[in-house]
Amino acid sequence: MTTRKLHLNAFLMSNGHHEAAWRLPESDPFVNHDAAYFTRLAQTAERGLLDSVFFADSPALMGNVGRRPASVLEPTVLLAAMATATSRIGLIATASTTYNDPYNLARRFASLDHISRGRAGWNIVTTATLDAARNFGLDDLPAHRERYERAAEFVDVARRLWDSWQDDAIVGDKSVGTWAVADRVKAIDHSGRHHRVRGPLNTARSPQGHPLLVQAGSSENGKEFAARHAEAIFTAQQTLADAQAFYRDVRTRAAGAGRDPDQLKILPGIVPVIGSTEREARELDAELDRLIVPEYARAQLARTLRLPPERLPLDAPLPPDLPAEDEIEGAKSRYTLIVELARSENLTVRQLIGRLGGGRGHRTFAGTPEQIADTIEHWFHSGAADGFNVMPAVLPSGLDAFVDHVVPLLQARGLFRTEYTGRTLRDHYGLPRPADRGPAPVLANGKAG
């Protein structure tokens, strides 16, 4: 019997996930354009035997550029640059199904999977901001349901494009001059409501067959989509009870969709703020919160809540008359999480900003390596998580601390790998390589089906 093992992803972001991390004395505020910086972070994650690194993304400038490093490199290109100086760590890029074409995006991920020799993952997002819509000829954000419907068709087309070459298509037979066998490469002739794509792809089937499919939305539509399509889920959960409910819910939906729930890995976000003592960790956390410029953070909160900023006095609780989730067309689950966090703990706007500034709704945990390992173990064994999306408040120091001090504890407890046993991202997550669709079946009349 194999013991169930944790999966750990490092979510990389500029100087760290705390919005004020770039203001610390140790931080270089110009790292966002430096592929070598992110490569070193990936090498650290690889040294810690983590499953993968990951970048969020949206095709729009988000929020106030004064607030935090806002200029970001496009992640498929950045991860390709990082692939060559790493050998095992998985490389997961976010890309939007609303603002891409399936042919181009399927091809870019297949290319990244070839370049990395089987380490590519795609975090599928539908992009919930009006700012993005306006960069692509739209006046309004497409409706939530519409975006998810397009996403489902997009993923179906992408899978069929990845399968448009059989694994054995390329033979390279010099003697007769046949590079690939023509009838092992087929058009897909897709014609649907959102996409019409003939195919085949002009990039052959990649080492993993398909990149690992990841999803991060937690709305009703998002969970339903994840249950059908995702192989890993990044999710924001503030309490153990919420995480357990989410875990049960998504696995039940996956089973309902005819899938084995164990083939879907659920990774809540955790923002570790690590100190050698609990006090040291809390001091770092407090220092970070002091460095938040409240006006920037309040403007962002006001956007999320669809309110003018002046309706959010810093030292008062949220106003009582906020819209319900079903009136929100944007990031529904994030909206609800923020409102519930503020109400359940009776936080003022200033306090709420401090909580969100650390991890934008993910669970911030300031403590010693032992305390963080305890929390991880507890959630992992309580039906709340298959692993964690590790979001260090400060980078690179927070990732170094996690790898050097938390990972060894998890290994000593038998919860985490002590060496990589596979080579691909799918290997690390214990997920199978999708089989190709093989040759067309020969029917009784002798014609290909």
Place this chain on the structure above:
Amino acid sequence: MTTRKLHLNAFLMSNGHHEAAWRLPESDPFVNHDAAYFTRLAQTAERGLLDSVFFADSPALMGNVGRRPASVLEPTVLLAAMATATSRIGLIATASTTYNDPYNLARRFASLDHISRGRAGWNIVTTATLDAARNFGLDDLPAHRERYERAAEFVDVARRLWDSWQDDAIVGDKSVGTWAVADRVKAIDHSGRHHRVRGPLNTARSPQGHPLLVQAGSSENGKEFAARHAEAIFTAQQTLADAQAFYRDVRTRAAGAGRDPDQLKILPGIVPVIGSTEREARELDAELDRLIVPEYARAQLARTLRLPPERLPLDAPLPPDLPAEDEIEGAKSRYTLIVELARSENLTVRQLIGRLGGGRGHRTFAGTPEQIADTIEHWFHSGAADGFNVMPAVLPSGLDAFVDHVVPLLQARGLFRTEYTGRTLRDHYGLPRPADRGPAPVLANGKAG
């Protein structure tokens, strides 16, 4: 006074530009998915102090997969992987304005320029194949004029997105908590016939300001587009007289568009087949031609000529009743080049296939390093070229031979650099970095203009 210097680009393609190169004993037919292979080629080009390397591209599977390595990685992703193991060589990717969105593509090139520290170039194509159209929801190829009109608007939008951050926008001022200065980052609010893009980009201005803009079409629309927008042109010219006429024409058009013609570098393609003796070179050339499978090549020629393959008997000349260029909606200039080549030299289909198989209409030149250097020098000094797009028939050996045996001759003759004097791709081509658009001017009434 500075002496005028040659510019040299290495056009990389699988096992070489000859369609049968993959069948040679020395060739590995599986290199197309191997970023390390292309990185070694780029390192060779860098050892030879070449200006740049370049990949062609189209978002469609081209021709018969049996014929030659047909599975290709997406070039922006591939060049990002190659950027980290090179330091000076320019990195030029082809991308289509017909089948991309300006926001995504402008951002990917800005990202590549950041990652490579100023070495990105964009070969702007409008993509002339029906196969591509059908991968993007279209039944027909958009009209030639329509594609170029969209391309012109696309490039304008891309430039404005690259300029949406001033060079001095990012200040990283930790003391007051200002990462970037908000009024140095501006929306572009573009609303045109083909594109509506609000901006700003979410990737700051890159080392080169804009990637180098390259163009390769030679139709009337293509030349007009190049004269207005391109900074380098890759072109196929079979004879010195044709090359001189093209060179004069494009420079005259550039001057007519208000540009300094010296800011537009014209690089005809040359397919060198290098031997230590002329006889050795001709034997390699003949061996390659023998390895062409004529049925594959004839099918491709028939597509280009819009004829059924059976109308092209291998040992007869082209049929007399071919359509005129203005009836062709695809790659017009290539069509005309092929027809004129066949007619002017009275070639049979088999002979024409041999000539095209080596370089798809580019000038194949089999000879010694001295002979190749002589041709390059002659064209360079005869008003036909500012440099060459070097398309080795066989890779890597043809690029090694060019770098080791032709480049030293060009250096000894004072035609080519003996060290890199700049760091960016623009530096290598002697082209200026576009200035940013600066702050909005303050008008006499004190308001921003």
